[in-house]
Amino acid sequence: MATAKISFGEPNRTWEKYQLLQAPIFFNAAPTKYKAILRENKLVTITGRDYYLFPNEEALKIGDEAAKLAGLEPFEKINAYGMKKVGHALLNEQETQMRAMYILENRAAIDGEELNIGVNVFNSIDKSTAFGCSLFSYRYICGNGVIYGQEEIFTIRRIHSSGFQQIIEDLKAKILAVMERGIDILDAYNQMAQQELNEELAEKLKRSRLSKKVLPDYLKEEEAHLQDLTVWTTYNDITELIWHNRASDLKTKTHQFQVLHQVIPLEARQL
Numbered sequence: 183m184a185t186a187k188i189s190f191g192e193p194n195r196t197w198e199k200y201q202l203l204q205a206p207i208f209f210n211a212a213p214t215k216y217k218a219i220l221r222e223n224k225l226v227t228i229t230g231r232d233y234y235l236f237p238n239e240e241a242l243k244i245g246d247e248a249a250k251l252a253g254l255e256p257f258e259k260i261n262a263y264g265m266k267k268v269g270h271a272l273l274n275e276q277e278t279q280m281r282a283m284y285i286l287e288n289r290a291a292i293d294g295e296e297l298n299i300g301v302n303v304f305n306s307i308d309k310s311t312a313f314g315c316s317l318f319s320y321r322y323i324c325g326n327g328v329i330y331g332q333e334e335i336f337t338i339r340r341i342h343s344s345g346f347q348q349i350i351e352d353l354k355a356k357i358l359a360v361m362e363r364g365i366d367i368l369d370a371y372n373q374m375a376q377q378e379l380n381e382e383l384a385e386k387l388k389r390s391r392l393s394k395k396v397l398p399d400y401l402k403e404e405e406a407h408l409q410d411l412t413v414w415t416t417y418n419d420i421t422e423l424i425w426h427n428r429a430s431d432l433k434t435k436t437h438q439f440q441v442l443h444q445v446i447p448l449e450a451r452q453l
Contacts, residue, residue: 186210190218200237202226202307219307226278227308238280238305241313242271245282245303248353252361254284257300261325264428264435274432278308281329281432283318286361290368293375293414297321299364301357302329310433315353317360319367321418326425329439330367330448370448374414383446384408387416390445396423396438417446 191206191213203220206213207228219226219235246256256270260283266273271282285300298320305313317330388401398419400411424430424438 193220197235197237197240200239202235202237204235206231219309221307226276229309233309235307236305236313238271238273238277238307241280241303241305242282244350244353245284245315247350248357249282249284249301249303251350251354252301252357254286254301254357254361257283257285257298257320260320260327261425263426264430265432272302272432276308279306279310279432280304283327284357285320289322292368292371293412295321295323297371299361299367301360303353303357315357315360317364317367319371321421324418324422324426326418326422328421328425329436330443367448371414374417374446375412377413379408379411379413379416381408383413384416386445387420391441392420392438392445395427395429396420398423413446417442 187210189208189211191208193203193205195203197203201222203223205218205220207216207218208214215231216228217231217233218228249256258270260267260270260272262272266275266277270284271280273280281302281304283300283302285298289296289298291297300318300320301315302318303313303315304311318327319330320327384401387397394402398416400408401416420442421439424435424442427435430438
């Protein structure tokens with residue numbers, strides 16, 4: 183029986199300045215519909231040949247320009263637990279996924295606590311996410327962020343077909359539209375601060391797909407003591423445990439926030 187052989191063809195060097203190559207994959211010398219994404223001669227992922235690779239460095243450039251036009255500032259003071267931080271960008275350990283954080287200068291106050299609403303621009307080189315933006319909030323008293331649902335802006339193929347300047351303008355418009363939904367977040371937060379945590383919601387949180395590691399102790403007890411607890415307090419207790427967990431990476435935190443917002447719905451999760 184003949185030995186099967188997998189090989190790479192001549193790589194596409196479009197993004198070689200970022201040490202990224204795209205090599206077509208051959209099986210027994212015949213072309214396949216797959217290609218390998220390589221960085222520094224190490225495999226990042228296998229994708230279909232129609233996947234358009236867009237470097238995180240290029241996404242960051244566009245995010246910076248668009249956020250500036252939209253009146254947002256890079257947020258470099260954000261704490262990064264279990265994530266790499268380069269300036270205002272949060273990365274996973276492999277540096278294949280990126281979220282660049284931008285905020286408005288003016289802070290809001292919920293139940294006497296200061297927080298900021300902002301936008302994160304995301305991208306990846308491992309096919310885990312497209313190029314887009316979503317809302318996030320940052321609570322200063324405990325230094326934890328919350329990432330909301332993500333909205334893809336467009337397929338990356340448009341980057342070269344329409345030109346970078348048009349993409350910057352498109353992203354600026356999307357950032358402004360997303361920031362308008364930030365008002366809904368603040369309204370939801372204010373409502374949560376007025377609502378007592380009841381047994382029904384507590385049980386939903388306990389039965390949810392959230393790891394027990396990100397549930398406060400009072401929700402781990404067989405009969406939780408919910409007296410004097412508001413939904414806002416519990417929401418912050420959980421988001422703090424998610425954000426501050428050094429054992430979870432950017433992808434895990436994003437997923438856990440999505441699960442939390444399925445139990446405690448916010449308007450912004452419909453992005």
